[in-house]
Amino acid sequence: MPNNHADTQMVTHNSDISVNDSAFDPVALFAWYDRHGRDLPWRHRWPALAPAYHVWLSEIMLQQTVVATVIPYFLDFTRRWPDVTALASAPLDDVLAAWAGLGYYARARNLHKAANKVAFELGGIFPADVGGLRDLPGIGPYTAGAISAIAFGQHSTVVDGNIERVLARQYAVTTPLPAAKVEISAIYAAIRPDQRPSDFPQALMDFANAVCTVKAPGCSSCPLATSCIAGRQGTAASFPVKTAKKPKPARRGIAFVAFDAEGRCLLVKRPDKGLLGGMLAFPSVGWDHRAPDSVASLDDAPFAADWVILDDPVQHVFTHFALDMQVAVTRLDTGISPDLPDGIDANWVTPRAADLPSLMRKVLKAVQPHYP
DNA sequence: CAACCGTGGCA
DNA sequence: TTGCCAAGGTT
Secondary structure, X not given: OHHHOOOOOOOOOOOOOOOOOOOOOHHHHHHHHHHHOOOOHHHOOXXXXXXXXXXXXXXXXXXXXXXXXXXXXXXXXXXXXXXXXXXXXXXXXXXXXXXOOOOOOHHHHHHHHHHHHHHHHOOXXXXXXXXXXXXXXXXXXXXXXXXXHHOOOOOOOOOOHHHHHHHHHHOOOOOOEXXXXXXXXXXXXXXXXXXXXXXXXXXXXXXXXXXXXOOOOOHHHOOOHHHOHHHHHOOHHHOOOEOOOOOXXXXXXXXXXXXXXXXXXXXXXXXXXXXXXXXXXXXXXXXXXXXXXXXXXXXXXXXXXOOEEOOOOEEEEOOOOEEEEEEEXXXXXXXXXXXXXXXXXXXXXXXXXXXXXXXXXXXXXXXXXXXX
């Protein structure tokens, strides 16, 4: 609720602005924000600024994740766990199941760890400063700055991908990311106004999302056009400069879905660290380690049975590789429980798509036609 | 510093 | 359709 901001109205420049001859204008940004800023659930003020728990939870969810995806998860989490102590007291597996589909599952594990630290070591009170916030797992430089500024009104440095893009264009930063992060943080510190410390980073991010977009930025109607070097050059879309990325290798694997007449499946809990760490999954082989030197086959099944490979494999793209996953199915007679390898953390349960990571949702969906 | 870690929307 | 990439952090 930008118009309801609790920060001071007047805006003054820092005295040490020396980054450009035509100064960045926070007044124009705040004017845009008061008119076009979004009303997001984690911005609801209580009473002056949003609760630190809401700001923290939303910022963790928003890491590399778009707002529209986060909203339903945020509403579900805050409904089930209204405060940090409630979240800390929940079983980790419940939190992971609620996180299923959001991705980057280390975030959920760190979320639970951090909640326990805040609830049971810090008396339920979030640190207000960047240093204290950085000591919580899952909070890096951006998130610490964001929470301290947004929830506590501190004059922190808050530079995410959106703000990087705006400032790289405003000042035509030619240094490629990620090396340019230091330079851009210095620019942020130089242009940061004294007023409305909670609103300023949020205004920049909303503005970046709505106007200063990645592709086809709205330079023709931009409220910050006067100070934008790249905009004046007509080269805004070519900023920020980024180093070339490596191509994604392809991997292949097999997922094994065993089900009985009651619709129960064999599901494993994946190891706590690494890909889909801690999440429920169908047993699978051949894809989730770095150098698969052997091709997975039905010989890798968790137990001997009459496995049948479905015609259509599941396709899934991870951050650093693309996966072509075959799906092997078998149906067991009721009451038969096959021998499982030692050490495998597996259970016969009725799978619920909502509790599974997206890859395993796709596997489940592929199997549905063959299901009891 | 660079690899690792998800997912879905969009051009 | 394929490629791009987002409110990053950890190791």
